[in-house]
Structures are given as C-alpha cells and as structure tokens.
Amino acid sequence: MSSPVLEKPANSETTYVILYNVSWEQLEQLNVALLGTSARLTYLDGILEIMSPLSDDHEDNKKTLAMLLEAYMRAKKIRFYGRGSATIGQKEDKTRREPDESYNLGTKKPIPDLILEITVTSGGINKLEIYQRLRVPEVWFWQDGLLSIYCLQGDSYIKVTQSSLLPDLNLNLLAQYARMADQYDAVNEYSQIISKTE
Incomplete structure (x- = not known):
C-alpha cells in the first residue's frame, strides 16, 4: 500500500x-x-x-439559501425531505462527499435529487465529478452572491438558467433574497412574496 x-x-x-x-x-x-x-x-x-471547519460566512449563506428554498417548496406544496450534509458515496464509486445541503423531492431516496454547495474557496476536488458518478439530478453552486445551476443530462452536467426540478422557481428572486444581510427579514419577505403568487 x-x-x-x-x-x-x-x-x-x-x-x-x-x-x-x-x-x-x-x-x-x-x-x-x-x-x-x-x-x-x-x-x-x-x-x-x-x-477545515467552515467559516461563519459559509454557514450563514448555506442556511439562508436553504431556508429560502424550503419556504418556496412549502408555499408551493412541493413534498421534500431535507438530508442536510449526510455523507454520500461509496468504495465502488471511489467517491465520498458531504454536501453542504441536500434534498429529496417527492419521496425519500438513497441519493439526493438536489444538492446545494456554497463555494467560498476555489480549487480542490471537482465536486461535480463526484455527483455525476452518483447520478445526482441537480446541483446548485452559490458563489459571490450568484447561483449556478447544473442539471444531469445523460452522463454529464449541463449549466442551465432554470431548475429542471423546480421549473417555476424564479432563481433571480431567490438569489436576491439570499444576498440580503438579515436572514430573518430575507426569509419573511420572500415567504410573503411567494405566497402572493400562488
């Protein structure tokens, strides 16, 4: 060895x-x-x-984005199961990763349908390669106040402008509230806006 x-x-x-x-x-x-x-x-x-242990900025961004996404899914009555950062991957795939946040939509499954990744430090291992092997349908990256969405099509990810899993979700509006300084106000205001659009 x-x-x-x-x-x-x-x-x-x-x-x-x-x-x-x-x-x-x-x-x-x-x-x-x-x-x-x-x-x-x-x-x-x-x-x-x-x-190393994650920074306060990383954790704040992750939690705010997750709370906004969950507020949207609840308002639109989309059944979801939060998986958090549960470890995925296995020896056979030669992969292991703890996503920042992850969800199953509809039903519980062994692999998340949607993963959120908060990027503070660039470099390191290509997370998309891991998620591609595990057949994760959709991965969202949050970096510098912007969302990048990757959908699995065939055997590779395609960067897209709209979520395939949540096609009616206004990503620009979500990102706008995710950038707000106050998490409580951001989630409350966003929840009020999306409840009016039902």
Whole structure:
C-alpha cells in the first residue's frame, strides 16, 4: 500500500489540504481519526481533500439559501425531505462527499435529487465529478452572491438558467433574497412574496 502524498499544505489563505494516493482503507482510518474536529472529507479516485471547519460566512449563506428554498417548496406544496450534509458515496464509486445541503423531492431516496454547495474557496476536488458518478439530478453552486445551476443530462452536467426540478422557481428572486444581510427579514419577505403568487 502506497503512502499518501501531501500536495498542498495549509497556510493562512488555504482552508483545505489535498492528499494523493489515499486508499479507501486509509480514508476510513482518517475519518475515524478526525471525528469531532469538524473537518470535512471529500474523496475521488484516491485523492482526498480535507477541509477545515467552515467559516461563519459559509454557514450563514448555506442556511439562508436553504431556508429560502424550503419556504418556496412549502408555499408551493412541493413534498421534500431535507438530508442536510449526510455523507454520500461509496468504495465502488471511489467517491465520498458531504454536501453542504441536500434534498429529496417527492419521496425519500438513497441519493439526493438536489444538492446545494456554497463555494467560498476555489480549487480542490471537482465536486461535480463526484455527483455525476452518483447520478445526482441537480446541483446548485452559490458563489459571490450568484447561483449556478447544473442539471444531469445523460452522463454529464449541463449549466442551465432554470431548475429542471423546480421549473417555476424564479432563481433571480431567490438569489436576491439570499444576498440580503438579515436572514430573518430575507426569509419573511420572500415567504410573503411567494405566497402572493400562488
């Protein structure tokens, strides 16, 4: 068994490290060793990304976007099941990831239908490659106040301007409220607006 190789050491500007040549067994050992540290592990084909605890900005953005999305689905009576950041992936796919937020629509399923990813630091492992292997239908990235939507079509993701799962959702309006400074006011005002459009 080869030893993992540290490719990118952490510094004051880097919130993750990358290890190469990591076996699935080594991944499982590191997962146990890092329990309780709030580190997040992402794995693809022997490459392991260890992300340091997430920033307040990351968590605030994630929660605001999730609350807005959930307000929309409740107002439109769309049945959904929040999965949070439950780990997905398996040894056979050579993948492992804890999404920032995830949902099943309609019924509970082993793989999320919709994943939200909040991007604060660029670089690292290609999350879309992981989700493509797992056949996640839709992935949303929030970065610098903008939403990018990727829908699985065939065997690859296509960047789109409208959600396939939620075709009536006004993404520009959702993003506008997600950028508001006050989370409580953002969710309340957005909920009032979407309830009027029923």
